[in-house]
Amino acid sequence: MKHRELVVGLVQMAAARDPAINVEKAAWKIREIAHRGAQVICLPELFRTTYFPRQYDEAAFCLAEPIPGPTTERFSQLAAELGVVLVVPVFERRAPGLYHNTAVVLDADGSIAGVYRKAHIPDDPLFYEKYYFAPGDTGFRSFATRYGPVGVLICWDQWFPEAARAVALHGASIIFYPSAIGWLASEKATEGERQRLAWQTVHRAQAIMNGLYVAAVNRVGREGEGTESVEFWGSSCVFSPEGELLGEAATDAEDLLVVRCGLDAIERARRGWPFLRDRRVDLYEVLLRRWAE
Amino acid sequence: MKHRELVVGLVQMAAARDPAINVEKAAWKIREIAHRGAQVICLPELFRTTYFPRQYDEAAFCLAEPIPGPTTERFSQLAAELGVVLVVPVFERRAPGLYHNTAVVLDADGSIAGVYRKAHIPDDPLFYEKYYFAPGDTGFRSFATRYGPVGVLICWDQWFPEAARAVALHGASIIFYPSAIGWLASEKATEGERQRLAWQTVHRAQAIMNGLYVAAVNRVGREGEGTESVEFWGSSCVFSPEGELLGEAATDAEDLLVVRCGLDAIERARRGWPFLRDRRVDLYEVLLRRWAE
Secondary structure, eight states, X not given: OOOSEEEEEEEEOOOOSSHHHHHHHHHHHHHHHHHTTOSEEEOXXXXXXXXXXXXXXXXXXXXXXXXXXXHHHHHHHHHHHHTOEEEEEEEEEEETTXXXXXXXXXXXXXXXXXXXXXXXXXOBTTXXXXXXXXXXXXXXXXXXXXXXXXXXXXXXXXXXXXXXXHHHHTTOSEEEEEEOOEEEXXXXXXXXXXXXXXXXXXXXXXXXXXXXXXXXXXXXXXXXXXXXXXXEEOOOEEEOTTOOEEEEOOSSSOEEEEEEEETHHHXXXXXXXXXXXXXXXXXXXXXXXXXXX | OOXXXXXXXXXXXXXXXXXHHHHHHHHHHHHHHHHTTOSEEEOOTTTTSOOGGGSOOGGGGGGOBOSSSHHHHHHHHHHHHHTOEEEEEEEEEEETTEEEEEEEEEOTTSOEEEEEEOOXXXXXXXXXXXXXXXXXXXXXXXXXXXXXXXXEOOGGGXXXXXXXXXXXXXXXXXXEEEEOOEEETXXXXXXXXXXXXHHHHHHHHHHHHHTSEEEEEEOEEEEXXXXXXEEEXXXXXXXOTTOOEEEEOOSSSOEEEEEEEETHHHHHHHHHSOHHHHOOGGGOGGGGSSSOO
């Protein structure tokens, strides 16, 4: 059976202090959005915890867990029960002292369809990810699932067109971007709307340039106090292969988005603007260098 | 002397049948925009002629000329006289039977600072460029000019993030995109606004992802009749390294845009969102392939 449509479900959540609460809330929301018809459901980056990379805190490494592990087992059961594909971010403990910012794709029978480890690791004020996460080594993939080929990248990866292109070349129909992006208190008034617009613009452009769907799932809510706080801006969104905004969540509240993605639109977009035909693979070697000179 | 600012001038033009008229009009408009302060001035793709790739016409090859040749000589003199850098598209006759869609960067002393041959050649109804132009072999560069390092890509190149990234890695502060993009009569009502928005979105995204200025210079006006016509949509635009729209021309009229581009904004943008620091050059080899599997 060939599916003509993929129904995407995005769970935009805020995080509580207690991981058990976040896991139960995510499970409950997955149940709700599945009942509304979603087939491939994605949670925000590091949904199980508050955004601990906001601070340097050695104790936070205790939050990590193996794959498979408690979180993948919990959501594997749920995926199988509901017959849905789940994209589940995990703070991965791969070995003692080796941690990754990871997302697991669970197929609709509960098996692990694939693991993606975040390749591009940010490190900016209140986003101290290089302290916690080793750069991913899975490369960029597409994972076969019951509902078609699904790609996953994570948050900061979005700004690197190399990553989206690589996932497209592996045959994905959609790229999910579990994310945790927000405003610093010191910047929101002057820079906030420009930053949020840039974020959506670049998601939209990756969809257009690669002729596939893009679904970004952000967390929401303020974490921390005053100048040490981050206000995650929500705004989870889905763009079509032709760059249309198909759905958008609130900036300041939890939200569920269910978006029907017709798969014919992928080939239609790529016939109209056939970028894959015209790539000059003989001229791109400079992309493998840090700087050209 | 280190310039802190680059003043961009974009000449959005319609084309007459007679190349001599287009050349004189371009020269006149360059004079006007230079007097308004522009330092680096760009003309639209193939500005010297109507958009002949709209049809298969062997006689059109007679419009091509060598580099250096009459057009580069004419505009070299003008560049030197006015003390401005010019980006001048040329239908290039490189050898008998070998033609390119090219742009020449003329430095402010009239010398040739660089030549770029369009790498990505479109071929779609009413845009039969593969018939006329061999794919460019110059690769992607930045050219040193009196007013700083300038990159050039041409029209269809814009949809390939590989090209913009490559120019950025060569150190350009700005990428000019001389263009000839427009609506087919059969599509304008249903697809037109989405297409124009996608075009600007992708320009904006290249500016953001590479932390540099992007200036797109389109032609304007309808060429041809009925279902054989193309209505070039103008909308020439300049985006800052942070994705702000700094200037935009009309969709339906000739226009001149003068935009002051502060060069400090490049490093400011790249410090705020340090993508160049975090590229995973060890993971990008798949980009040198047509398809991953």
